[in-house]
Amino acid sequence: xxxxxxxxxxxxxxxxxxxxxxxxxxxxxxxxxxxxxxxxxxxxxxxxxxxxxxxxxxxxxxxxxxxxxxxxxxxxxxxxxxxxxxxxxxxxxxxxxxxxxxxxxxxxxxxxxxxxxxxxxxxxxxxxxxxxxxxxxxxxxxxxxxxxxxxxxxxxxxxxxxxxxxxxxxxxxxxxxxxxxxxxxxxxxxxxxxxxxxxxxxxxxxxxxxxxxxxxxxxxxxxxxxxxxxxxxxxxxxx
Amino acid sequence: xxxxxxxxxxxxxxxxxxxxxxxxxxxxxxxxxxxxxxxxxxxxxxxxxxxxxxxxxxxxxxxxxxxxxxxxxxxxxxxxxxxxxxxxxxxxxxxxxxxxxxxxxxxxxxxxxxxxxxxxxxxxxxxxxxxxxxxxxxxxxxxxxxxxxxxxxxxxxxxxxxxxxxxxxxxxxxxxxxxxxxxxxxxxxxxxxxxxxxxxxxxxxxxxxxxxxxxxxxxxxxxxxxxxxxxxxxxxxxxxxxxxxxxxxxxxxxxxxxxxxxxxxxxxxxxxxxxxxxxxxxxxxxxxxxxxxxxxxxxxxxxxxxxxxxxxxxxxxxxxxxxxxxxxxxxxxxxxxxxxxxxxxxxxxxxxxxxxxxxxx
Amino acid sequence: xxxxxxxxxxxxxxxxxxxxxxxxxxxxxxxxxxxxxxxxxxxxxxxxxxxxxxxxxxxxxxxxxxxxxxxxxxxxxxxxxxxxxxxxxxxxxxxxxxxxxxxxxxxxxxxxxxxxxxxxxxxxxxxxxxxxxxxxxxxxxxxxxxxxxxxxxxxxxxxxxxxxxxxxxxxxxxxxxxxxxxxxxxxxxxxxxxxxxxxxxxxxxxxxxxxxxxxxxxxxxxxxxxxxxxxxxxxxxxxxxxxxxxxxxxxxxxxxxxxxxxxxxxxxxxxxxxxxxxxxxxxxxxxxxx
Numbered sequence: 029x030x031x032x033x034x035x036x037x038x039x040x041x042x043x044x045x046x047x048x049x050x051x052x053x054x055x056x057x058x059x060x061x062x063x064x065x066x067x068x069x070x071x072x073x074x075x076x077x078x079x080x081x082x083x084x085x086x087x088x089x090x091x092x093x094x095x096x097x098x099x100x101x102x103x104x105x106x107x108x109x110x111x112x113x114x115x116x117x118x119x120x121x122x123x124x125x126x127x128x129x130x131x132x133x134x135x136x137x138x139x140x141x142x143x144x145x146x147x148x149x150x151x152x153x154x155x156x157x158x159x160x161x162x163x164x165x166x167x168x169x170x171x172x173x174x175x176x177x178x179x180x181x182x183x184x185x186x187x188x189x190x191x192x193x194x195x196x197x198x199x200x201x202x203x204x205x206x207x208x209x210x211x212x213x214x215x216x217x218x219x220x221x222x223x224x225x226x227x228x229x230x231x232x233x234x235x236x237x238x239x240x241x242x243x244x245x246x247x248x249x250x251x252x253x254x255x256x257x258x259x260x261x262x263x264x265x266x267x
Numbered sequence: 268x269x270x271x272x273x274x275x276x277x278x279x280x281x282x283x284x285x286x287x288x289x290x291x292x293x294x295x296x297x298x299x300x301x302x303x304x305x306x307x308x309x310x311x312x313x314x315x316x317x318x319x320x321x322x323x324x325x326x327x328x329x330x331x332x333x334x335x336x337x338x339x340x341x342x343x344x345x346x347x348x349x350x351x352x353x354x355x356x357x358x359x360x361x362x363x364x365x366x367x368x369x370x371x372x373x374x375x376x377x378x379x380x381x382x383x384x385x386x387x388x389x390x391x392x393x394x395x396x397x398x399x400x401x402x403x404x405x406x407x408x409x410x411x412x413x414x415x416x417x418x419x420x421x422x423x424x425x426x427x428x429x430x431x432x433x434x435x436x437x438x439x440x441x442x443x444x445x446x447x448x449x450x451x452x453x454x455x456x457x458x459x460x461x462x463x464x465x466x467x468x469x470x471x472x473x474x475x476x477x478x479x480x481x482x483x484x485x486x487x488x489x490x491x492x493x494x495x496x497x498x499x500x501x502x503x504x505x506x507x508x509x510x511x512x513x514x515x516x517x518x519x520x521x522x523x524x525x526x527x528x529x530x531x532x533x534x535x536x537x538x539x540x541x542x543x544x545x546x547x548x549x550x551x552x553x554x555x556x557x558x559x560x561x562x563x564x565x566x567x568x569x570x571x572x573x574x575x576x577x578x579x580x581x582x583x584x585x586x587x588x589x590x591x592x593x594x595x596x597x598x599x600x601x602x603x604x605x606x607x608x609x610x611x612x613x614x615x616x617x618x619x620x621x622x623x624x625x626x627x628x
Numbered sequence: 629x630x631x632x633x634x635x636x637x638x639x640x641x642x643x644x645x646x647x648x649x650x651x652x653x654x655x656x657x658x659x660x661x662x663x664x665x666x667x668x669x670x671x672x673x674x675x676x677x678x679x680x681x682x683x684x685x686x687x688x689x690x691x692x693x694x695x696x697x698x699x700x701x702x703x704x705x706x707x708x709x710x711x712x713x714x715x716x717x718x719x720x721x722x723x724x725x726x727x728x729x730x731x732x733x734x735x736x737x738x739x740x741x742x743x744x745x746x747x748x749x750x751x752x753x754x755x756x757x758x759x760x761x762x763x764x765x766x767x768x769x770x771x772x773x774x775x776x777x778x779x780x781x782x783x784x785x786x787x788x789x790x791x792x793x794x795x796x797x798x799x800x801x802x803x804x805x806x807x808x809x810x811x812x813x814x815x816x817x818x819x820x821x822x823x824x825x826x827x828x829x830x831x832x833x834x835x836x837x838x839x840x841x842x843x844x845x846x847x848x849x850x851x852x853x854x855x856x857x858x859x860x861x862x863x864x865x866x867x868x869x870x871x872x873x874x875x876x877x878x879x880x881x882x883x884x885x886x887x888x889x890x891x892x893x894x895x896x897x898x899x900x901x902x903x904x905x906x907x908x909x910x911x912x913x914x915x916x917x918x
Contacts (some may be wrong), residue, residue: 412899
């Protein structure tokens with residue numbers, strides 16, 4: 029399979045704090061991949077570097093065959109990277125429909141825009157909430173709305189930062205199904221996640237991040253059995 | 268967008284535009300709203316028949332300011348960038364109109380060319396300031412401070428242009444006393460130009476401009492561009508992460524707001540045939556904020572109505588002395604942000620809407 | 629000797645501008661840095677201090693006492709304003725600017741109505757000293773010393789006093805301070821009062837050099853805004869170095885091109901600085917030392 033994302037030697041430090049310490053990472057097109065690691069391992073910083081919110085001190089990021097290391101955030105999004113943040117990043121005062129319009133209007137017009145918005149309302153189970161201000165939706169619904177919005181930029185790669193944080197088990201499971209559906213449409217998925225049940229539900233392969241570098245990578249079973257990973261999470265290791 | 272609009276057959280461009288007269292970004296929809304709006308314009312059109320020329324010229328004066336107010340509504344209410352310096356673009360264009368007409372003269376409709384150029388210069392000036400602010404990532408209160416500083420420095424600059432060396436072609440800038448003696452807007456016509464002095468003809472021209480600008484802004488605000496603006500106001504970070512260049516949108520909105528302020532400025536100079544540096548001073552800069560805040564900044568209709576009401580109130584108070592009127596304006600501003608931050612007209616319109624809904628059931 | 633004279637002239641010009649920037653922006657910077665509120669009535673607190681100082685001095689009070697009473701009255705007015713108005717806006721910083729602008733309009737025009745368009749001022753004291761062929765106002769040299777004293781005093785207040793510790797804690801972690809039993813409302817009130825008093829002090833110090841008009845506050849606000857914008861949120865690593873840099877630019881431009889270009893130069897500097905250093909000087913200094 030071809031690589032959609034390739035990160036080489038990515039390094040970033042804030043003063044003395046190294047958040048990315050020479051990360052080499054690649055992701056094949058069509059994958060569903062999870063990124064795990066204890067708090068402070070550098071997961072969110074890695075996402076910020078991918079999104080162009082931080083400029084790396086060294087290293088390159090290649091996406092879909094092109095070097096995007098020097099691009100601004102919105103330019104990377106236009107290349108086909110999309111993101112769903114941990115805290116729902118929606119437009120709270122605007123209606124659900126307007127939220128989706130802003131997300132989809134760049135690629136779609138007129139009837140196809142209307143049709144896609146209806147499809148997305150169905151996809152996120154938000155039919156009937158079209159005119160509701162997004163801020164008064166339940167937490168889970170807000171998360172789903174943002175996932176739907178993230179799809180609007182027609183991404184090749186979707187980054188999700190703890191998509192199930194604060195969700196009930198039922199909601200979490202439904203989120204997993206949504207991600208599988210998006211993956212089936214050809215979107216590569218990379219998620220930061222803590223909930224191991226959810227990781228098992230969605231991920232084929234898992235990468236463990238620790239102190240800003242890749243600790244190990246493997247299938248979910250390999251990772252669970254890996255003694256070093258257990259030590260990291262129990263905090264007995266200072267690798 | 269209403270469900271019915273999506274079932275229409277292939278929509279022509281004009282129809283799409285007309286459909287955008289209504290939308291989530293503007294209050295007021297349906298026959299009741301447009302009927303009332305039509306009656307209001309009709310009443311305004313009939314007004315000169317019932318009033319003397321001086322009163323009509325005075326009403327024209329009110330209309331002049333509404334452009335700056337609507338522009339500030341776009342920048343502040345919709346795009347979320349609180350600009351205190353709209354008077355900078357107002358004054359800039361006001362002086363530009365003076366300099367251009369004094370040099371070009373009033374024949375052949377050149378005053379209208381000067382008007383258009385002044386608006387373009389004012390808008391361009393706003394784009395430049397907007398570029399430095401938004402591409403410099405400054406936001407929130409700093410936008411207010413920088414814009415206010417710009418207008419105050421411009422005032423200081425113009426106030427010291429008294430010497431004879433401060434002239435552009437035929438036009439003396441005249442320092443603190445300001446420029447005067449430029450021609451009013453002049454329509455070329457068979458058998459002699461029509462000079463639009465404050466009176467019915469200027470009033471009709473302005474009324475037409477207000478209607479066109481208001482409807483045009485409604486369409487713009489309900490379009491894709493307007494969608495992105497309000498989204499930026501709500502959560503600029505997310506908008507960037509949907510692939511939009513937030514800075515560009517903010518800069519463009521600021522440029523549009525500046526062009527509207529410039530339109531007011533050029534028309535003001537044409538109306539009174541004078542412009543002074545104090546039009547860019549601290550007190551002048553405060554007034555647009557008062558109109559827009561009191562009316563309601565998040566809706567263009569409320570901004571328009573609020574501006575006209577506050578202006579009329581201000582003028583009737585000025586009879587007792589302008590300093591009394593300004594104290595009242597300050598109090599009004601303070602009370603509005605304390606008690607009705609949405610604005611008084613928006614509050615009233617929401618109330619009316621609710622009463623109307625209930626009576627319909 | 630001629631070289632010494634021109635160096636002294638440059639230093640004097642620089643010191644004079646530096647003092648003006650520091651003294652006029654201190655109150656604004658304290659309120660903005662500690663509370664996040666931009667006080668658009670800053671100029672009116674300055675006017676208040678100046679008017680009280682001039683009145684007290686003409687009533688026979690010694691000038692230093694009159695200046696301090698100007699600061700005191702402005703501070704008390706500030707605390708009343710905070711209690712009545714500002715308190716409602718801590719969660720709405722943008723609205724707080726609008727509210728303070730309303731206060732500014734009311735104050736300027738109210739003073740115009742009550743006290744008329746001008747008030748008799750006090751003359752500049754202390755006379756002048758001669759250096760070479762030029763003479764320099766001794767009072768302005770005193771103002772330069774005052775600016776340095778002010779910075780030192782504020783530093784001691786915020787970093788070496790109980791109030792300073794509590795105030796900084798409240799600003800950084802309001803919930804935590806509240807949980808520790810700090811009356812955060814009182815801290816905000818005192819901080820705003822301090823900012824207003826510093827504005828009043830600025831008015832008092834410059835009262836002998838200016839014409840007493842209700843709009844005199846406007847003379848100060850561009851310079852003080854600009855200093856705070858360039859400096860960023862921290863008065864010590866932000867506003868003070870910003871004042872020094874701006875004073876250098878303004879003094880240079882004023883010396884070569886005149887007063888007006890000094891001001892325009894300031895504004896252009898600001899616009900360039902915000903393009904290059906979005907967090908202001910303090911953001912940049914903190915960023916490089918982190």
